[in-house]
Amino acid sequence: MTATATTSLVRRSVNVVMLGLTAVCAAVTVAALLFILAYLLYQGGSSLNIAFFTKLPTPVGEAGGGMANALVGSAKLLALAAAIGIPLGFMAGLYIAEFASPMPAFALRYATDLLNGVPSIVIGIFAYTLVVLPMKHFSTLAGGVALAIMMIPVTVRGTEEFLRAVPASLREGSLALGAPKWMTIARVVVPAASRGILTTVLLGLARVAGETAPLLFTALNNRFWSRGWVEPTASLPVMIFTYAIAPYEDWVRQAWAAALVLLALVLAANIGARVLFRRPAATTS
């Protein structure tokens, strides 16, 4: 009788302790995000003004100025990363999911995972060797290539995963109507997977939008507007890096503002992706 009561007590206290522990850990996770948001709002909010979005950076000592060039630079880098990385990654994912036999598919999937694990600084060095050295100067192009390489594995795995998730019954339904395989893929399988693929791609873009290391020696930085694709360019992450470690109070405040803007954009893309491409509820009968 007492033995049972003791075990019961032990069991219940272990339950309380473990439950508490997991709850605290969950709270810490959320708190980290909330803390970052609140701190950025507090530090950066006051430095944020219209000039930040419309003006170029000012020389040291001169007050005011903004990061319009960095905003445009980041947008161009991301556009390039998307234009190169998404088609490549999508086609590769399509190949792995629909056409490759098991062994090559396994090898390709493994290689993609490895590429995904390559430190971003190493990808920067690779893009440096590939683009900057032959062209002999830093450029938007080089930065875009570096970010594109980071987009490829994300897109490949997202595409493959969501194509595989398309029920076999849909493929069979199409094949049974006399549709060839390629048409089945183009008209039934890919459209059915498109929501998931677009979500992954958008989340991937939001992820690389904050990458700094691969841009340091590819896109470098630029205090002025970067024309075309072959000049060095400013970007939000590199601007934050440069300004945050500068010894000027004015620059540090601008770095906070830039960090706030970057985080806001990334969060917006994240939330946007999830809302826009959310599966319509209850599709099964």
Place this chain on the structure above:
Amino acid sequence: MAVRTPSPIARSGFDRGSSQADASAPRPVKIMAADLSLFYGEKQALHGVTMNIAANQVTALIGPSGCGKSTFLRTLNRMNDIIPKTRITGAVTVDGRDIYTPGLDVVALRRRVGMVFQRSNPFPKSIFDNVAYGIRVNRMASSRGDLNHRVEQSLRRAALWDEAKDRLHESALSLSGGQQQRLCIARALAVEPEVLLMDEPASALDPIATQRIEELIYELKREYTIVIVTHNMQQAARVSDVTAFFWLGKLVEIGPTESLFTNPREKLTDDYVTGRFG
């Protein structure tokens, strides 16, 4: 033990000129399987099935789970091709032509031999686009008007037009389970097949939806040759003219539905249809 029984239809051969109303009357052979065996890798799923399927009749395939009836059905439009490592021996002919002959256009075959699946599988597109899919894929419509006409005809033949005509551009997934299955039938009919293979088309439906499907099958056999796999023996008895009983990958017995159910030649068939096993 199971033996291959020549069907009464096979014996009567190509005797035409029988009345449509008489279900047991001989009709021309549409599909013929000769000593057909199928292997999934090492595992043999069909053992030397020989069977004739008559035109404009409903042939039901019955038998316990895993007896090979669905596998057999899927050999008739080569849907097993898409499962890796399948291999067949023997022959299947449609209108006298071997469909496993090298170089045969599988895509063209599947247009002639349509299929409706166990779980309704409408594409996540509108009702209209579901039916139009096969028409577009096979470039059958000469104009936008022709396409609309074909879609309407298909929906009418599948007895879905009245329920769907005001919501053609809504998602097919908004239809009920029974409506979705009729949509899949409409979609299959839209490409003007000669044969319709149905793999337990009503097993996921409630009794009322099932009854509608069965009525539809009865209507459709005037124009199509129908082969239906069913778990439900009452259903086989209700809708089919000829029934084939499969067991462990072998065709045990085939015959006019009425005599197979009331007076089977094989002990195994008798045991199965009277519910002693399976």
